[in-house]
Every structure is written in C-alpha cells, then in structure tokens.
Amino acid sequence: MSVRWGILGAGNFARQHMGPAIHAAQGADLVALATTSAEKASGFLSFCPTLTVHPTYDALLADPQIDVVYIPLPNHLHVEWVNKALDAGKHVLCEKPLAMNASEIPALMARRDQTGLLVAEAFMIVHHPQWKWAKEQVASGAIGKLVHVTGRFTFDNRDPGNIRNRPETGGGALRDIGIYVIGSARFVTGEEPSEISSRIRWENGVDVFTEIGATFPGFTYSAYISTRLHRGQEMVFHGEEGLIRLTAPFNANVFGEARVDLHRPGLEILTKRWPDSNHYVLQVEAFCHSLRTGEDYACPLEFSYGTQEMMDRVFDAAQSL
Structure with missing residues (x-):
C-alpha cells in the first residue's frame, strides 16, 4: 500500500525537486498540496494532475487522505508547522534546517517518541x-x-x-x-x-x-x-x-x-x-520504508540535533x- 503525501507550500524547490521525487518514488503517492496560488499549483499539476489543492495549510493537515506531510516552508516556520502536523497525526519530513537552533530539537524528539510518528529532517x-x-x-x-x-x-x-x-x-x-x-x-x-x-x-x-x-x-x-x-x-x-x-x-x-x-x-x-x-527519490523511498517496516531511518532527529x-x-x- 502506498504512503500518501501532502506538501505544505508550493515553493520552487518543492516544485522542481521534492514534488517530482515524491510522485516518482516507489511506495509513495503524492495526493495533496496546500497553496493559495493557482499559478504555483499549476506547476505541480503539470506532473501530477490528480493532485488535490487545498487553499490553506490547516486544510491540508485536516485531510484524512494524507499520511505524511512534507514541509518546505521558510526556515523560521519549520518547528511551528512540524508541531502542527504532529498535532494532526501526520508523519513529517521537514526541509533543513529542521530548527533555528539545537535547543528546539529535543522537544521534537519527545513528541516523536510520545506520538510514535516518524519525524525527520530532509537531509537527502x-x-x-x-x-x-x-x-x-x-x-x-x-x-x-x-x-x-x-x-x-x-x-x-x-x-x-x-x-x-x-x-x-x-x-x-x-x-x-x-x-x-x-x-x-x-x-x-x-x-x-x-x-x-x-x-x-x-x-x-x-x-x-x-x-x-x-x-x-x-x-x-x-x-x-x-x-x-x-x-x-x-x-x-x-x-x-x-x-x-x-x-x-x-x-x-x-x-x-x-x-x-x-x-x-x-x-x-x-x-x-x-x-x-536521485537522492530526493531515494529519501522518499527510505522514509516510506521506515514507516512500513519500523526500521531505523538513516537521518534520525538525533543526527539532525x-x-x-x-x-x-x-x-x-x-x-x-
């Protein structure tokens, strides 16, 4: 069964690299994107025409069809939206740097352990x-x-x-x-x-x-x-x-x-x-493999810390x- 992914934001990096990688990865299914820009959404729909486009980040997090949220937002928003994704019961792959400083990461480790959800930095x-x-x-x-x-x-x-x-x-x-x-x-x-x-x-x-x-x-x-x-x-x-x-x-x-x-x-x-x-595709496949099998992920939060x-x-x- 494929792991279903949603992307929080429609920046150039996500459109050029990680969006196509999620779409191409074995065992992954890109199902949703959150953006208010029809122009930005069109860049994703060009390679994934079945994509559901949500008008807000919160709407994407509330989507029951999504298992994993990929976060490519500006650096200062990473910790905030990782926590919101965890609140919504989603696994999270967040772009680097995961946090603005190391002191923010132990709390994410604790939340990972508490929820049993996989949280990782996208150090591809x-x-x-x-x-x-x-x-x-x-x-x-x-x-x-x-x-x-x-x-x-x-x-x-x-x-x-x-x-x-x-x-x-x-x-x-x-x-x-x-x-x-x-x-x-x-x-x-x-x-x-x-x-x-x-x-x-x-x-x-x-x-x-x-x-x-x-x-x-x-x-x-x-x-x-x-x-x-x-x-x-x-x-x-x-x-x-x-x-x-x-x-x-x-x-x-x-x-x-x-x-x-x-x-x-x-x-x-x-x-x-x-x-x-393609290390972006390999990253997505490794994340999905860890979700399905419980095997250790190559870039755990301890490494990112x-x-x-x-x-x-x-x-x-x-x-x-």
Whole structure:
C-alpha cells in the first residue's frame, strides 16, 4: 500500500525537486498540496494532475487522505508547522534546517517518541549511494587513518528578495548550505567536534561567507561556504594511505556527475559513478520504508540535533570578516 503525501507550500524547490521525487518514488503517492496560488499549483499539476489543492495549510493537515506531510516552508516556520502536523497525526519530513537552533530539537524528539510518528529532517545526501560508499571506505580503512577533512560549497545569490537573504525568515549561507559541509563530515566519520573556530562575513543581517576550522577526536577539519562566490562544491577525506574526493557531493547530477575518486598508493585512482541515482527519490523511498517496516531511518532527529549543535557553535565562535 502506498504512503500518501501532502506538501505544505508550493515553493520552487518543492516544485522542481521534492514534488517530482515524491510522485516518482516507489511506495509513495503524492495526493495533496496546500497553496493559495493557482499559478504555483499549476506547476505541480503539470506532473501530477490528480493532485488535490487545498487553499490553506490547516486544510491540508485536516485531510484524512494524507499520511505524511512534507514541509518546505521558510526556515523560521519549520518547528511551528512540524508541531502542527504532529498535532494532526501526520508523519513529517521537514526541509533543513529542521530548527533555528539545537535547543528546539529535543522537544521534537519527545513528541516523536510520545506520538510514535516518524519525524525527520530532509537531509537527502545520506540516502545517496556515493555517500554510503564513501562512509564504507573510510570505515574499512581504505585510506588508512583519517587525518583531515575539507569541504566547500558555494554559489552566488545576491537577490535581496530571496528568502535566503532575509534575516527575518532565517536566511543566511550557514543554515542554507553550511549544513551540508558539516553534516556530511559527521555522517561519514560518526564523530563530533571538540573545538571549533570560525570567521563570518555578514551582509544586511545574514551570513554570506563562513570559514570553519574544527578539531574532532580523530581528525582535523576545515571548510568554507558562501552565497557570494562562483558556484563550487567538494568534500575530501584525506588519510595516511589514501584520499577520497566527492566532486558533486551535494547537488549530484545537477552540479555534476555523482562521482567519488579513491586515491591509493602508486598514483592509483579508483572512480565510482552513479549517473542515475536521485537522492530526493531515494529519501522518499527510505522514509516510506521506515514507516512500513519500523526500521531505523538513516537521518534520525538525533543526527539532525548534532548537526544543528555544530552550526550553533560555529555562529557562537565566529569572528567577523
């Protein structure tokens, strides 16, 4: 039996990526959307013509035909509408960042445990096979002892009207894309930082460039993110006996081909490619699988709490550029 999904809001990301992914995923059925805009709704109806369009968010939450609510709303609204969805008895997949700070997440964990509903952050990369393979290689010792991790994620977004450039909606580069360079390092290594340093450049109340340095129990870490630079992304895990490089780690097959290079002694490079994997579809299918079977979800709230806590510490440690 298919798991029935509704989308709370009709933003561009939901229309371009997650809406089509829910519609395409095996075991999922996209049945409803909440929006007051007929124009925005038409973009979803073009690929899912049977969609029920509700005029309000509350109407969608009251729809008995929906099992799961996907929330792609602006950052500052996430916790509020996750709680409202739980009040309505719905499972929830919420876009990142799940919360504005880590202190908000324990209450969501408690509500998850109390209700028995599945609540998760839409950190899609952990479902992509390139990241699963990278994690396996580091764990197996394919690069020897891990010594240093580096990351970067940048693009140029100077539109003052964009919600990512508005402080009142929880905008800024760190919450938008910093979560990836932070969360991916934690996912692969399973470690948490003991020390953090950072430098942030601000424009009009939002962070637009951040440098991060950190010490983890087993390795050191450096990364930078920006919404004012030419687009680029990469993650590197450098060990004593090898190196793993992900060349399109966060927007696989959009920024570039999903590819992982494993550099080994003797200038040998093993390259793995996944040209057909869609991490949004895989995320939806994994969520549905956990609902049906009760098996652990790859990105539980405990993992999201750790990523948010590290982001909070980056903000707290920051010196201004």
